Amino acid sequence: MTRRIANPTHQKTGWHSFSAHGFFSGIPLLQGKVASVDLGDGLVLKHSVSSDLFNGAAICVGKAATAWLLADAEALPIAILEAVILSEGTGSDLGLHEACDLISETVQQTIIELGRTAAYDLSSTLEIGSIFIVKRLEVRNGFRSAGLSKLLVERVLIELSDNFRFALMALKPFPLQYQHAEPEIGSKEYVTFWNTFQDDVEKLSCFYSYEFGCVSASHDSDLLIKNLPGFVGGRNRNGWIVNKSE
Secondary structure, three states, rough: OOOOOOOOOOEOOOOOOOOOOOOOOOOOOOOOOOOEEEEEEEEEEEEEEEOOOOOEOOOOEEEEEEEEEEOOOOOOOOOEEEEEEEEEOOOEEEOOHHHHHHHOHHHHHHHHHHHEEEEOHHHHHHHHEEEEEEEEEOOOOOOOOOHHHHHHHHHHHHHOOOOOOEEEEEEEEOOOOOOOOOOOOOOOHHHHHHHHHHHHHHHHHHHHHHHHEEEEEEEEOOOEEEEOOEEEEEOOOEEEEEEEEO
């Protein structure tokens, strides 16, 4: 079946305008060796994975994964993905939290939340498989009704599965139109902004839960997780767990 994709239009949404290229933020550069995969229906996936961001100094290996989804007759990507892949490492100079803080506050906060809600220490998860942390997932304005976010994430995981044994995916819903847009605390716009933001976070969380089959890491967390093929997961009274499939 041919995938139908509408032409993009420039518009304003929420608290922030789309930039001229149709994304809320810039288009990330592909790092290192770039692989290209023809997905059919006029779509091409380009993706890359960096070398170890910690240069072997941490107890984990961290690599940046970047992907573009391209369409015929479109000069710019129609969807982009930025992720971090954490795997078991052999270094000892940097702990897990220290290492992730070197990448970004977003990744560090994700790891802190994963650790807080897990039944066991995160190192036990890294021993059996890698954690795929979605930092940014964005489909270009005008292309958002074709299931492209799911296609992009799933195909990247498939393409990288020869080099990584993925156990868990984690992502924290954040509507990108709100970045750098928070009004001053105490201003008359702040309450409206915060209520609208909370509503949009809930909508995005529901979308990701439906689209990817994610669940909340705990009843009091907005972090979403999903065990990946070859692994089974769940929650007990101590938190979430993931194990190899038998």
